[in-house]
Amino acid sequence: MRQVDTGPLVGAYYRTGGGSWQALSFSGGQATFTASGDYEVAVRCQAGPGVYTEVYLFKATASQATFSFICEIPRSVNSQTFEVTLPTTIGSYMVQSGDTVLIGPFSGGYTGSNPVSVNTQLPEGQQDVLVTVLRETGGTAPSITPIGYKLVTGLNVQGSGPFTVNATDWHPFVATRSITFNPPSGYQGLAGVLFSNNNMKVATYVGKIDRYGILSLPGTGKYLGLALAWDSSNQLFTLEETGGNDWTPSLPSPWGAGQFSVNGDELTLSYPGAPGYHIFASGLLKDSTSGNDLRTQITVVYSSGDTTTYTLPVVPGLNYALADPATRVVNLTLTVFRNGIGQNVSWAQRNVSFTGSSYTLP
Incomplete structure (x- = not known):
């Protein structure tokens, strides 16, 4: 033990x-x-x-x-600030106000001007850091458009930063996959997919709600789907490898009487x-x-x-x-x-x- x-x-x-x-x-x-x-x-x-x-x-x-x-x-955590400068375009997409920049599960909003500040809690040490851009649309029926990503390799995360991410070497996602998530009746829910490889210490979201993006990177990596549903007394959770395929989360049944x-x-x-x-x-x-x-x-x-x-x-x-x-x-x-x-x-x-x-x- x-x-x-x-x-x-x-x-x-x-x-x-x-x-x-x-x-x-x-x-x-x-x-x-x-x-x-x-x-x-x-x-x-x-x-x-x-x-x-x-x-x-x-x-x-x-x-x-x-x-x-x-x-x-631990009463203290490693906290950092990343200052991310977005290019004008990523692939065929114009970057626009309201787009979300993500590092791990942490995010910052693009307001039309650079840089975008993202406050993170990454482990210290040398690591690859994946930065992604997602766009949410739809209001009461939201949908996600994966815009693009940048992989910062071999970054030595020490201290609070700020760590700068410049506007070069951004790439569009090469494909998208669907997320089909229907929480049980009476439950609220959320779902998303993160990407990680052996050189990353924290996985980063590549999509949420209904869609996620596929990266073109050397080596191997994993797409990790997570889904959570809840009501006033119950929580149901799943974490699954999606294999880079369309994903329908499978939740366990809630606790039953007796x-x-x-x-x-x-x-x-x-x-x-x-x-x-x-x-x-x-x-x-x-x-x-x-x-x-x-x-x-x-x-x-x-x-x-x-x-x-x-x-x-x-x-x-x-x-x-x-x-x-x-x-x-x-x-x-x-x-x-x-x-x-x-x-x-x-x-x-x-x-x-x-x-x-x-x-x-x-």
């Missing part, structure tokens, strides 16, 4: 096959143990600024997953075919000394058929206890992963609130 930051820990423990809990020690952010079959991990981070999860609970089998966690969310229930310290999850679940919770655990609520993340990759039951453990040495089931007020965000965690991934998320010892998703 791996801690990806250096935030202080109260402690970390593991057990295998429902046995006794054993302490873990870290060296260089890594801790190792031997497991065959089921294993569980429990970690408690020390409270402090930037600590948004106090307790991590994880269950899997040795063949299914490894565990990483972070105690302190697919999540709570009885005391036992959680039952029964989303069909789920390879893994993640729960972010408040109101389930409390500090043994102060009684304060402990924000908790639970990840269950171990799944037995379509129904998985997880019992909240109380781990000696981590100084926490179960909240009183009779009086607790619980808020949960349930996430089920349909395709696992990787290049292609989709998930369904549901926000849940309840009081007392038992609950069944309506």
Whole structure:
């Protein structure tokens, strides 16, 4: 298992096959143990600024997953400004006021004069940076026209800039592909496609809504389609490689009635075919000394058929206890992963609130 930051820990423990809990020690952010079959991990981070999860609970089998966690969310990010000078034309298109300039997911609007300022948050270091120009039209029925792009190669991103992108070496997209996205009834939604290659640290949008552009670049790259739909309680998300083809996003089904229930310290999850679940919770655990609520993340990759039951453990040495089931007020965000965690991934998320010892998703 791996801690990806250096935030202080109260402690970390593991057990295998429902046995006794054993302490873990870290060296260089890594801790190792031997497991065959089921294993569980429990970690408690020390409270402090930037600590948004106090307790991590994880269950899997040795063949299914490894565990990483972070105690302190970085309070500062790398921010930069790019000053982009657009040419008068890109291919057959005249650049016009209202066009959008994108670097990664970050954008700036062209108002008829150069340069266009784009505020970004790119990782530092040498990288290729893709800059694209898209045009949205249509008002209440919007449509996207991909205009063109420029690839800035070997840029050493250090500090806040500004980094200048000049008006030479812009290219029109060589083709366009369709995006056909119909969110479920009652849901709002958005969809887009980004491009990335091995020399880029951040993928850049090449289209949204109904259309995306195809680039002519040496080497290989990937077109990554993402789509999100939401209503007041649910979010449905998919990330898929489009292969540079027309793309129709495939969203998972929302959580259904009875697919999540709570009885005391036992959680039952029964989303069909789920390879893994993640729960972010408040109101389930409390500090043994102060009684304060402990924000908790639970990840269950171990799944037995379509129904998985997880019992909240109380781990000696981590100084926490179960909240009183009779009086607790619980808020949960349930996430089920349909395709696992990787290049292609989709998930369904549901926000849940309840009081007392038992609950069944309506």
